[in-house]
Amino acid sequence: MSTCKKISRLLSDALDRPLQTGEWLEVHAHLPICRGCRGYKQQISVLRAAAQRVRGEEPETR
Numbered sequence: 001m002s003t004c005k006k007i008s009r010l011l012s013d014a015l016d017r018p019l020q021t022g023e024w025l026e027v028h029a030h031l032p033i034c035r036g037c038r039g040y041k042q043q044i045s046v047l048r049a050a051a052q053r054v055r056g057e058e059p060e061t062r
């Protein structure tokens with residue numbers, strides 16, 4: 001549970017700053033085994049793309 005909390009925080013941090021290598025490794029180790037966090041990642045990337053469209057920016061591909 002605390003892992004999911006940390007991962008979801010890292011996913012939203014990633015919108016504002018580059019994640020460190022160790023942080024990415026944690027995220028990428030966790031996402032394949034956790035449906036909830038995959039859904040969260042999907043959700044925030046959709047939100048971010050929508051926000052960028054509103055500002056007239058191209059969605060960033062990652």
Ligand SMILES: [Zn+2]
Nearest residue numbers: 004034036037
């Ligand atoms: Zn999780």
